[in-house]
Amino acid sequence: xxxxxxxxxxxxxxxxxxxxxxxxxxxxxxxxxxxxxxxxxxxxxxxxxxxxxxxxxxxxxxxxxxxxxxxxxxxxxxxxxxxxxxxxxxxxxxxxxxxxxxxxxxxxxxxxxxxxxxxxxxxxxxxxxxxxxxxxxxx
Numbered sequence: 468x469x470x471x472x473x474x475x476x477x478x479x480x481x482x483x484x485x486x487x488x489x490x491x492x493x494x495x496x497x498x499x500x501x502x503x504x505x506x507x508x509x510x511x512x513x514x515x516x517x518x519x520x521x522x523x524x525x526x527x528x529x530x531x532x533x534x535x536x537x538x539x540x541x542x543x544x545x546x547x548x549x550x551x552x553x554x555x556x557x558x559x560x561x562x563x564x565x566x567x568x569x570x571x572x573x574x575x576x577x578x579x580x581x582x583x584x585x586x587x588x589x590x591x592x593x594x595x596x597x598x599x600x601x602x603x604x605x606x
Contacts, residue, residue, distance in 0.1 A: 470513045471589040472505070473526070473578060474552070478519040483528040483557060486517065491553040495539050498547065502586040507536050509550050509586075516589060516597065517554075518578070525561035526597060530554050560604040562597060572596045 474494060476482065486492055497506050509515075515530040536548040564582075567573050573596060577587040589597070 470508070470510065471515070471591065471594045472509055472513060472532075473516040473518055473587050473589050474530075475518045475520050475585040477521055478523055479521060482519065483517045483530075483554065486528070486530065486552065486554040487557065491533060491551055493549050494552045495541065495547075495549040497549075497586055499585060501581075502584055503546065503548065505584075505586040505588060506548055506550065508588075509536055511535050514555075514594075515552065516594075519561075523561065524564040526558060526567075526601065527561050528554060528557045558601045560601060562601045562604065566600065566604075567597070570596060570600065 481492070497503055509532050511532055511534050513532040515532060516526050517528045517530050518524075518526050530552050533551040533553050536550050538545050539547040539549045564578070567576065568579055573579060573593060576589075576593050577584055581587070
């Protein structure tokens with residue numbers, strides 16, 4: 468069974484719309500030790516929530532890992548890894564951090580507990596809760 472993750476992106480640098488337009492991308496630029504630890508555990512076929520940081524602060528789309536992690540070809544540090552990522556679908560309506568924080572089911576979600584972390588695991592329960600919240604918003 469595929470693992471599930473949340474990856475953060477600054478939409479001014481690279482947005483989910485850019486990912487949709489490009490079809491796929493190399494997800495790079497991760498340097499935080501805990502975020503790198505999580506990124507090293509991503510596997511081909513894993514599912515990903517894409518979260519926009521900055522003023523937006525919202526989950527905006529779904530993606531899929533196309534590769535296992537591999538050394539960042541743009542860096543000389545073997546610790547720094549990247550994955551290939553492709554867009555699956557845009558959420559019908561962005562799910563904001565404020566809405567996520569209001570859900571008691573998500574109080575232990577790393578997005579709430581460690582808001583600066585750029586790569587984090589998402590449990591099946593958290594994933595299902597987030598998608599249900601997004602679906603409810605768009606209906």
